[in-house]
Amino acid sequence: MKIENWKLKIKRVIRTGFFNFWRNGTVSLASVLVMTVTLLVVGSLSFFNAILDTSLAELQNKIDINVTFVTTAEETDILNIKHSLESLPEVLLVTYTSREEALTAFKERHANDQSILAALEELGENPLGATLNIKARDPSQYGSVAEFLESDDTLSSGKITVIDHVNYFQNKTAIDRLTKIINSADTLGLALTAFLIIVSILIAFNTIRLTIYIAREEISVMRLVGASTSYIQGPFVILGILYGLTAAGVTLLGFLAITYWLGSVMASFLPNFNLFSYYLRHFLEIALIIIVSGVVIGGFSSILAIRKYLKI
């Protein structure tokens, strides 16, 4: 009997929630639209992070150190330095380019420039030194790698310096600045999205509070005919959840169009990243975040907003 009662109650609460959603069409439309904006902001966090991560990864890929050796340096000395570099925990990858390879690459690069090729021919011998290209695990670690290269033992072989130049010292300012920008972009982005999310949740909460304010008279009537708290509150919670679910649906469809459009717009400056295919790849994950956010924001706003009118 008790369980039957509960079932009946839940059935009625859900039915009333749906009725209220449908019958207050304009109010529902407004609430769903506001909620959609909120969920668009919440969802954008995921895209914003993906774009930021990809651009940062691309930027970081472009930072490296090139060590150019003098032409007389022995290959074994260079390989020794390469080994000791590789043993450093900060170093991710060291690529060795021999003098011959450097020459071939140079010739290829200037295949259309006859004067340079002729000058090279005139010289008779290979003027290019071998190079080591070093990539660190983190941009901030290039400094210590460069310091390591500066220390006497590695720079020289038998008191004769084998390193011609290290381009870190020429690029140092640029690298430092880039490192700073990358770090602050990360924090700034996070703070900005957190702020936007809080603002839009407050707006959604206020909208729902308004719809309940409109119904305050009815709530007091319900109270006076002896309706229990859960029986009055229930339909409003269902209403809030329905706003959230509908808004989540609209948001997910909206992102389909937005990412499709942005995907082609952004192709020029982020060639390796397509927002649309990112969205499709992570659809389940993003859909889950948006649907759960919608339901939680809608449901909780209702519970909080209605409490004020239940005191009678």
Place this chain on the structure above:
Amino acid sequence: MIVFDRVSKVYPDSSVALEEISLSIEPKEFVSIVGPSGAGKTTLLKLFLAEERPTQGTVFYEAVNVHSLDKKAINDFRRKVGMVFQDFRLLSNKTVYENIAFTMEAAGRTDEEIETDVPHVLELVDLMPKIWNFPRELSGGEKQRVAIARALVNEPDIIIADEPTGNLDPANTYDVVQILKKINDLGRTVILTTHNKGIIDSLHKRVVAMERGKIVRDDKVGKYDV
């Protein structure tokens, strides 16, 4: 039996709404409470329904202090009282049927009971043809009859009508009063507050007159004028 025992109500702005009111109402009685605006009629009803707490004194219903009840017991108690208001207070986004069904749902009645009782009570107030209309599609008199049907449907022991004819024309006022009389004849306590002299004089029932928070007169078969 309803008993107000030396009940006072002072609002936070120290305006005195009720001063040492003692009043008892027998079961099946028809009591009209009259008096100018601000005399304390509505406050008296609010105290009875536990919408407000008295500053002093006690309100009893069947020997139970209504202000000592917990939330759930207050809900059960309110279901024994049918309320009719001057401004009808119907739920605007529900049809006539749903407005009345809602009260029954809140009382935990089954769908079968609701399906038989709602048409029955609407016949009693002569509104069957409007069963699927929304309140905005009804006249004032029709709205008040829906409100009465809603108050009646849970078969309450008491009907409280707070200025039920305040917004109605004479013809509708007459109808509403006749319905209230019929309800009283069927064995329910009716408490009516009103300004309307004509109603009181035609009723030939008990009249309690209030002024500035005090009872100034209590006649078994009363008239409006002092």
